Amino acid sequence: MAVSHPKERIEYIVEGGRRLSGTISPSGNKNAALPIVAAALLTEHPVILTNVPRIRDVEALVTLIRSVGAEAEWTGRNALRIHAKELRPAALDPDLCSRIRASILLAGPMLARCGQITLPPPGGDVIGRRRIDTHFLALRQLGAEIELNDAYVLTARDLVGADVFLDEPSVTGTENALCAAVAARGTTVLRNCASEPHVQDLAHFLIAMGAEIEGIGTNCMTIHGAHSLGAVEHRIGPDHIEVGSLIGLAAVTRSDLRIAGAGVEHLRSTLMGFERLGIRCTTEGDDLLIPENQEMRIVPDFGGHVPKIEDQPWPAFPADTMSIAIVTATQCDGMVLMFEKMFESRMFFVDKLIAMGARIVLCDPHRAVVSGPAKLRAARMESPDIRAGMAMLIAAMGAEGTSIINNAQQIERGYERIDERLNALGARITRNPPRD
Numbered sequence: 001m002a003v004s005h006p007k008e009r010i011e012y013i014v015e016g017g018r019r020l021s022g023t024i025s026p027s028g029n030k031n032a033a034l035p036i037v038a039a040a041l042l043t044e045h046p047v048i049l050t051n052v053p054r055i056r057d058v059e060a061l062v063t064l065i066r067s068v069g070a071e072a073e074w075t076g077r078n079a080l081r082i083h084a085k086e087l088r089p090a091a092l093d094p095d096l097c098s099r100i101r102a103s104i105l106l107a108g109p110m111l112a113r114c115g116q117i118t119l120p121p122p123g124g125d126v127i128g129r130r131r132i133d134t135h136f137l138a139l140r141q142l143g144a145e146i147e148l149n150d151a152y153v154l155t156a157r158d159l160v161g162a163d164v165f166l167d168e169p170s171v172t173g174t175e176n177a178l179c180a181a182v183a184a185r186g187t188t189v190l191r192n193c194a195s196e197p198h199v200q201d202l203a204h205f206l207i208a209m210g211a212e213i214e215g216i217g218t219n220c221m222t223i224h225g226a227h228s229l230g231a232v233e234h235r236i237g238p239d240h241i242e243v244g245s246l247i248g249l250a251a252v253t254r255s256d257l258r259i260a261g262a263g264v265e266h267l268r269s270t271l272m273g274f275e276r277l278g279i280r281c282t283t284e285g286d287d288l289l290i291p292e293n294q295e296m297r298i299v300p301d302f303g304g305h306v307p308k309i310e311d312q313p314w315p316a317f318p319a320d321t322m323s324i325a326i327v328t329a330t331q332c333d334g335m336v337l338m339f340e341k342m343f344e345s346r347m348f349f350v351d352k353l354i355a356m357g358a359r360i361v362l363c364d365p366h367r368a369v370v371s372g373p374a375k376l377r378a379a380r381m382e383s384p385d386i387r388a389g390m391a392m393l394i395a396a397m398g399a400e401g402t403s404i405i406n407n408a409q410q411i412e413r414g415y416e417r418i419d420e421r422l423n424a425l426g427a428r429i430t431r432n433p434p435r436d
Contacts, residue, residue: 014396015428020255028236032198035175038105040082045231094120108176112183134173161186181223238263244321248328250290252398262288298334310339323391329370330358349388386414
């Protein structure tokens, strides 16, 4: 399957004002696939992964695990076979690591298998400072030693279980600690850990390999380490962030959509957030239905006060859905305060929405007041990161006229073939250059 070159510049030409209809299935969870691909290095036996999103970040991580000796082969569009029979502690490619933050997820598995790793500074979205101290503090408590030169040099003669309190509920920090703890001698207790659906998916993957983990889905997990890890076949769960993006898209374009296999058990906080904007969904089994005739009237707090949507660690409203909620709110009747607590640069994309006609006051790096509904007009934009890029795509599809989104390869880091999948529902998105 052809995949665009990592440095290729892509633009989307979007004809707005078109209603969509039909059924769409969410891709596998990007933030589950990445740690699970890294965790496949923990065993010398074959690992078969299905429902893997074929996106830029996953492709980059697959290239990285090949560079340390693992065999990795795409056996289907979304099926990946990994066999890390022999690994070598080679220095990771700085250019690849600079493109994706997920490169840091190799720290725990490589320490467990090789006892060392040289890790260039990880990259990823520019949405504010994304500290990696939590990773290192946890790995140190499990027996790792860390030096900082031009890169992070991690070594561990022996990993030993410990009682570890994470200084923040970091998702990737939890995942790294979890992988290291599975290989450590003795019992590890991870406190104040993240519990997002993708963390749960990783834990279930590790259990399927033979690990013993208690407390999945809570902020305290107990891992009984040093079990033999064997071969496994695992299906990546649906991406709840993509589901949230599709809810926002349906609302903004006034479309009637069915999201098949939406993973509704993980959508409570997402649905609650959109309900505050006057958008209600129904469920049929594991499918989510978004009807076209939405009220889209922002629900005030008791006493008529301006309501607030804020992100917080799971199970609260997801930070990665905040950009989508902002663009959706521009089309809803009323006023709402959007409070992005986690990343101090994530909201800076709203100037693009303002240029399109949205009524938004950016109060500070973390808070914006949105007043709607506002009639959006077409514009030329540049995507700064994955989620802001998707928000811009939604805005362009709801606007009058034809918009151009440059740097659209950022969107494709997190949304698999989103142009093709939306065009199948009635959208008109032209990708430049076209895929082979």
